[in-house]
Structures are given as C-alpha cells and as structure tokens.
Amino acid sequence: MLKGEKNLLIISPYIDDYYAAFLARHSHGRKRYIISSSIRGSASKRLRRSDIGNPLVATFLAVSVNWLLFLLNEFNPALAIVSICFGFVLIAYSLARRSSIYLKVPKDFVHAKLYVGDSVAVEGSANLTYAGMHKNLESVRLITDRREVEALKRRFWTLWNSL
Numbered sequence: 001m002l003k004g005e006k007n008l009l010i011i012s013p014y015i016d017d018y019y020a021a022f023l024a025r026h027s028h029g030r031k032r033y034i035i036s037s038s039i040r041g042s043a044s045k046r047l048r049r050s051d052i053g054n055p056l057v058a059t060f061l062a063v064s065v066n067w068l069l070f071l072l073n074e075f076n077p078a079l080a081i082v083s084i085c086f087g088f089v090l091i092a093y094s095l096a097r098r099s100s101i102y103l104k105v106p107k108d109f110v111h112a113k114l115y116v117g118d119s120v121a122v123e124g125s126a127n128l129t130y131a132g133m134h135k136n137l138e139s140v141r142l143i144t145d146r147r148e149v150e151a152l153k154r155r156f157w158t159l160w161n162s163l
Contacts, residue, residue: 005117006030009156012113012128013037019128020046032101033160037109047103104163120144121152
C-alpha cells in the first residue's frame with residue numbers, strides 16, 4: 001500500500017534486514033526519511049549505502065572501454081564516440097537508479113511506529129520488521145483523510161528537525 005508512494009516518512013524503533021533491503025530496492029528515484037532507534041543487524045549499513053548506481057564507477061567503465069578500444073583499434077574515432085556515449089548512458093542510468101534514503105538514529109529511544117506516504121499513512125504498534133508486518137498480532141490504523149495525513153507529516157518533520 002505504501003510501496004508506490006513517491007515520498008515515505010518512517011518512524012520505527014526496529015528495522016530488520018528484510019525491510020532495509022526492501023526499502024533499498026523500492027526507493028529508486030524516491031525519497032525515504034527514516035527515524036529509527038534500534039536498527040537490527042546489517043540493516044543500518046543497507047540503508048546507509050542504498051545508492052545502487054555510482055557515477056564514478058560508470059565514468060571509470062566508460063574510460064576503460066575507450067582505452068580498450070584505443071588499444072585494440074589504434075584509435076577509431078567512431079568507436080571512441082560510441083564508447084563516450086556509452087559512458088554517458090552509464091552515468092545517466094546510475095543517476096536515475098540512485099535512491100535517496102535519509103536516516104536519523106536519535107540518542108533517545110523513539111518507540112512510535114508511523115509510516116506516512118504522499119496520500120496515505122499507517123500508525124500503530126507494528127515495527128518495520130518481518131515479524132511486525134507479517135507474523136505478530138498488531139494493531140494498526142490506515143489513514144486516508146488528507147488533513148490527517150498532512151498533520152502526521154507535520155508531526156514527523158517536527159521530530160526530524162528536533163534530532
């Protein structure tokens with residue numbers, strides 16, 4: 001339900017590897033702001049290195065291809081142009097695939113669970129863990145009222161800016 005939202009604001013004390021990987025996979029070209037007090041396992045590392053594409057790697061590949069073509073063909077201008085274009089395509093692709101996940105881990109324990117998209121929100125007892133979302137008996141409330149969603153966004157940003 002929130003997977004397709006362009007922007008996602010998350011408050012969850014616990015985030016496991018399953019949902020860290022899920023967020024990294026489904027955040028390309030989208031912004032994810034996360035407040036979490038106790039991120040489990042390597043989930044923090046997954047969220048902090050969520051950029052899938054790296055323009056420097058793409059540039060290195062383009063230059064490498066160009067030099068390889070230069071060495072193999074004693075510099076063929078047409079192939080050099082093709083390799084440079086290939087490099088730009090790689091750079092554009094890597095930038096398009098880049099996700100924007102912003103993570104804050106507060107000093108004080110935050111126990112709230114809030115997930116706010118552009119037009120819908122979920123508030124309740126479920127942590128952003130596999131058990132919290134699929135196994136445990138939790139109490140959550142789906143919010144679709146535009147004014148209430150906007151109020152929850154303001155509440156999130158107040159907490160975010162205070163950290």
